[in-house]
Amino acid sequence: MAHAYMMGMIERERRMRRSQMRRKALRRASMPWDMPDVEFISNYRLSLPLFQQLVDELAPFMPQRRRSTGISAELKIMAALDFYAGGSYQRRVGKDFNLGLCQTAVHKCVAEVTEALNKPEILQRHIAFPGNREERMAVMRGFMDVFGFPGVVGCIDGTHIAIIRPHDFEEAFFNRKHYHSLNAMIICDAELNVLHVDASYGGASHDSHVWNRSALEAHMRSLAEAGEVCWLLGDSGYAQREWLMTPILQAAPDSPEAHYTDLHCSTRNTVERCIGVLKARWRCLLAHRTLHYDPVKAGKIVNACIVLHNMCNRARIEVPTLDGYDIRRDGRRQPAQPVHVGDGVTSRRGLVERLWRDRQNHR
Known part of the structure; x- marks a missing residue:
């Protein structure tokens, strides 16, 4: 009985690691640098150069990621821009293949980016x-x-x-x-x-x-x-x-x-x-x-x-x-x-x- 329980725990941990690695790979592939500028503006409203400027301005005011699987500042800002621009609930953003984020993560991204944009500076x-x-x-x-x-x-x-x-x-x-x-x-x-x-x-x-x-x-x-x-x-x-x-x-x-x-x-x-x-x-x-x-x-x-x-x-x-x-x-x-x-x-x-x-x- 204990052996079966331990095997179940090991399997769950293995599945969680696989899921984390898939999301990490998806996030890595979702970086916008290869996206045509017109398409990027359509999705996120900013041009690529302006997006990079925004990242540079906001990054000092956002929490730093502590793990290699953490969400980058670029992806956090993309998630927030998608929410602001689309005007839909966060669930739509969280299911967006281009972002690879769950709804809870998107909620946190929007909160962090909004706070950064409200810094007095x-x-x-x-x-x-x-x-x-x-x-x-x-x-x-x-x-x-x-x-x-x-x-x-x-x-x-x-x-x-x-x-x-x-x-x-x-x-x-x-x-x-x-x-x-x-x-x-x-x-x-x-x-x-x-x-x-x-x-x-x-x-x-x-x-x-x-x-x-x-x-x-x-x-x-x-x-x-x-x-x-x-x-x-x-x-x-x-x-x-x-x-x-x-x-x-x-x-x-x-x-x-x-x-x-x-x-x-x-x-x-x-x-x-x-x-x-x-x-x-x-x-x-x-x-x-x-x-x-x-x-x-x-x-x-x-x-x-x-x-x-x-x-x-x-x-x-x-x-x-x-x-x-x-x-x-x-x-x-x-x-x-x-x-x-x-x-x-x-x-x-x-x-x-x-x-x-x-x-x-x-x-």
Whole structure:
């Protein structure tokens, strides 16, 4: 009886070793270096050179493998990219022949890579609001060159990221569309690079609530108080301020106010396109997908995807199509709000008159 038990244990250990060796060989064969760049981008969104750059940046912040059969940093990052890009559950990634990882391993890979992408050194390197006058001038020139709208240092909007029902403070995450979500505040430049993100608020929070409690709001106010002329562009759900310009609704046709609002809307549409590109690339953020994580971890996934979005965008990597999915379904999801009128009406009035004069002079 004891002999049979021992033989059974030996056989199980032998099978486990064979399985480990097969997975090791599969992982070794799955390294992407021989994969055509177009195919690699289709699967993982990054080009091969950009992928290697990402590995070099993240490897110091990831646990080192202790065994020869351990998972390499390259494969961990590939697994996480596949999860972010596909927007499906980890089980699909774990069964992917190209990766050779079980679902438990994939879960750990996504967690480790997400944490690495959320290190302050990584976030500050890839997501940075212009910190000095020279940087702000560069962003303003970008908007002026493309849209002819002066003084813009970013366009602001919120977008919902679906999550599972949280255990704590559920009501803070239940949005008006009757699902649980984060309301991620995003600010971008004219080239669709994300300059600032805050994914720490629940879907029940309105865009203006998230903005009013942001440290960036205080920063923009301080710039205005110091006499620097620059502003963000937001929709009518935000309060009009010297540092945040909103549209003028129901403006008379062919009036200075209508011209301002048309130009404002076409310029501010930049952030809506930015959100569309972000979610087309990293489909785990789409509204019809749900992140099966608590709000804090889901917020970190949002941050991670935005770091990767900026890397891809600056490298001019082509945006994948959404196979018939209408990205507008992921657009503005805020309830109708009265127009907020604040203390920046005088500044907006001066901007309206300036844009109207420019239009008249160019006729």
